[in-house]
Amino acid sequence: MKLHGSMSIVDNELTIGKIKCSELKKKYNTPLYIFDEELVRNNCREYMKHFKVEEKGNRVAYAAKAFFPVYMCKLIDEEGLYLDVVSEGELYTAKVAQFPMEKILFHGNNKTLEEIKMGVELGVGRFVVDNYYELELLNQVCEQKKKKQDIYFRVTPGIEAHTHEYIQTGQVDSKFGFTLSNGEVHKAVENLKKYENLNLVGIHAHIGSQIFDIKPYLDEVEIMLGLINEMKKNYDIEIQELDLGGGFGVYYSEGDNPKPIKEFCENIVKKADEVCRVLDIKLPVLIIEPGRSIVANAGSTIYTVGSIKDIKDVRTYVSVDGGMTDNIRPSLYEARYECILTNKAKNPKNQKVTIAGKCCESGDILLKDVKMSEVESGDILLVSSTGAYGYSMASNYNKILKPPVVSVLNGESKIICKRQTYENLIELELM
Ligand SMILES: Cc1ncc(COP(=O)(O)O)c(C=O)c1O
Numbered sequence: 001m002k003l004h005g006s007m008s009i010v011d012n013e014l015t016i017g018k019i020k021c022s023e024l025k026k027k028y029n030t031p032l033y034i035f036d037e038e039l040v041r042n043n044c045r046e047y048m049k050h051f052k053v054e055e056k057g058n059r060v061a062y063a064a065k066a067f068f069p070v071y072m073c074k075l076i077d078e079e080g081l082y083l084d085v086v087s088e089g090e091l092y093t094a095k096v097a098q099f100p101m102e103k104i105l106f107h108g109n110n111k112t113l114e115e116i117k118m119g120v121e122l123g124v125g126r127f128v129v130d131n132y133y134e135l136e137l138l139n140q141v142c143e144q145k146k147k148k149q150d151i152y153f154r155v156t157p158g159i160e161a162h163t164h165e166y167i168q169t170g171q172v173d174s175k176f177g178f179t180l181s182n183g184e185v186h187k188a189v190e191n192l193k194k195y196e197n198l199n200l201v202g203i204h205a206h207i208g209s210q211i212f213d214i215k216p217y218l219d220e221v222e223i224m225l226g227l228i229n230e231m232k233k234n235y236d237i238e239i240q241e242l243d244l245g246g247g248f249g250v251y252y253s254e255g256d257n258p259k260p261i262k263e264f265c266e267n268i269v270k271k272a273d274e275v276c277r278v279l280d281i282k283l284p285v286l287i288i289e290p291g292r293s294i295v296a297n298a299g300s301t302i303y304t305v306g307s308i309k310d311i312k313d314v315r316t317y318v319s320v321d322g323g324m325t326d327n328i329r330p331s332l333y334e335a336r337y338e339c340i341l342t343n344k345a346k347n348p349k350n351q352k353v354t355i356a357g358k359c360c361e362s363g364d365i366l367l368k369d370v371k372m373s374e375v376e377s378g379d380i381l382l383v384s385s386t387g388a389y390g391y392s393m394a395s396n397y398n399k400i401l402k403p404p405v406v407s408v409l410n411g412e413s414k415i416i417c418k419r420q421t422y423e424n425l426i427e428l429e430l431m
């Protein structure tokens with residue numbers, strides 16, 4: 001297994017943030033999400049530096065959906081990032097964390113009236129308007145509240161990025177945004193005069209998630225700056241902000257070859273400079289919205305191994321005390337991960353096993369056919385890179401409790417999300 005961030009192996013045992021996994025298990029029990037705070041902060045700083053936030057006034061907005069406890073929101077604020085939210089719940093979390101509302105971008109393809117009202121009342125900086133329905137609702141709400149709201153248009157630029165089809169978003173056949181190729185974007189711009197309470201300051205596109213190539217982003221820069229140029233020429237509208245979305249890929253398992261943050265950022269910034277020079281237009285403020293690439297490698301999940309079923313000449317199933325409820329990604333996207341027995345970190349990996357979860361579901365498989373050292377019940381199994389879309393997509397299927405999240409940093413650990421209790425589980429149910 002590739003070691004990430006502050007992971008290291010000491011006396012044949014895996015440590016994170018200078019703490020042995022066996023100590024974490026003893027203190028907090030399993031299953032347990034571990035959050036490597038140093039790595040998250042380093043990733044934020046890499047983005048801020050290489051996307052030229054100070055130098056050029058560009059912005060990095062963290063995509064809350066990847067992992068968003070109040071603690072994470074406060075960290076994002078401390079590191080100076082902006083924030084991308086997609087729901088009332090994420091907005092509420094930001095409010096509780098006292099995140100500056102003017103630094104929030106509010107996304108979503110079907111924002112409800114309640115969500116729109118909440119966003120306007122709280123004073124979010126930018127609504128990323130997805131469709132006509134939202135334009136109407138937002139304008140009405142702003143009229144009632146006598147506010148003028150800055151907006152972006154979400155554009156579907158027609159880029160098919162190479163990633164799982166469930167997490168592609170930039171292609172024409174998408175539920176998100178105004179389509180560029182059939183003139184929808186232009187029509188929306190032409191109609192803007194009707195919406196007196198809205199002020200179009202930017203355009204946005206997001207081409208998908210877990211993307212390794214830089215090329216689709218460079219295409220996106222070209223297409224979107226071309227659009228900005230047309231808007232100036234055809235409608236005399238000056239677009240000052242260009243939001244290119246997130247989706248930068250990370251390493252989960254062998255074969256994944258993500259580019260370093262520096263490379264993604266520098267190439268995008270450089271390309272935008274070049275295209276603006278060619279088109280002879282003013283360089284807009286650039287925004288990106290990384291989620292996964294800030295938190296994925298910083299998160300790990302530890303489990304305790306329970307039953308082991310060896311079906312001779314077929315497969316060996318090693319079952320753990322969590323599964324698809326704390327990590328739906330393998331079942332949903334056939335996502336692949338790496339794992340290690342933390343208490344036998346350097347032992348030779350001489351067998352092939354399949355790691356199964358405990359849900360009543362045959363598809364509840366976390367890792368299929370992975371190399372593993374001699375395994376026994378009671379061992380601690382760590383799955384790496386579960387920091388993005390693990391906790392945030394966790395469920396209570398089979399009424400299994402969501403595990404806690406513990407942050408580790410320089411030999412200290414602290415709970416940032418408590419373990420759910422059975423009382424939490426049934427508190428909304430009629431007795
Ligand atoms: C609009 C938007 N921005 C940002 C992101 C973050 O993506 P990722 O976590 O892959 O960086 C997403 C999710 O794909 C998104 O839909």
Ligand SMILES: N[C@@H](CCCC[NH3+])C(=O)O
Nearest residue numbers: 065167209210329388389
């Ligand atoms: N939840 C997805 C990514 C979501 C993308 C959001 N637009 C994943 O785990 O990969």
